[in-house]
Amino acid sequence: MLPPEQPPPESDPPNLSPEHVQAAEAFGRTMKRLHRLISSRVMRGMQDELLEWDLSFSQITAMHQLRARAPMTVTQLSELTRLSVPAASHLVERLVKRGLAQRTENPENRREKLVDLTDAGRDVVGRMDSEFVRAYVTAFQGLHLDTVQAATHHLQRVLDELEPIYSCQEHP
DSSP: OOOOOOOOOSSSSTTTTTHHHHHHHHHHHHHHHHHHHHHHHHHHHHHHHHHHHTOOOOHHHHHHHHHHHOOOOHHHHHHHOOOOOHHHHHHHHHHHTSEEEEEEETTTTEEEEEEEHHHHHHHHOOOOOOOOHHHHHHHTTSSHHHHHHHHHHHHHHHHHHHHHHTTTOOOH
16 A cells, blocks of 8 residues: 655746746635635535534544545644654544544555545535535626636636645545
């Protein structure tokens, strides 16, 4: 089993022109403005799931990582969530007790356990995704059709360039 992909370092790539850096910064500020407009709706949906399942933000983060890259070891999950191995192990135990995650024996190393989401865990993350999309749909449906179509086209181009860089494995 290969270790999960790590995101690229957050430092500036070498050899970028000042114009390129300025354009990236302007795009970042624009995306921040968009996020600010949408985030309260997104957070309400996330809060509903957190309250319904009595989950911490760390548990939700771990569930998203598991959905994207499972099965994985607790050590790998700890690296992705930036938790200590004991904290990640305790977090997994709580998810298992709630029926949201499961442990199985690693066929390549029988002494090691792999963690994955259960169907119930995937359902929780899926409902959060639906709320996230619904927040954007609600905001965007009041815009002009040509604006929405142009934004979709341009953001798809951004995603087409970003996804190979970040080795995004998350399911739609």
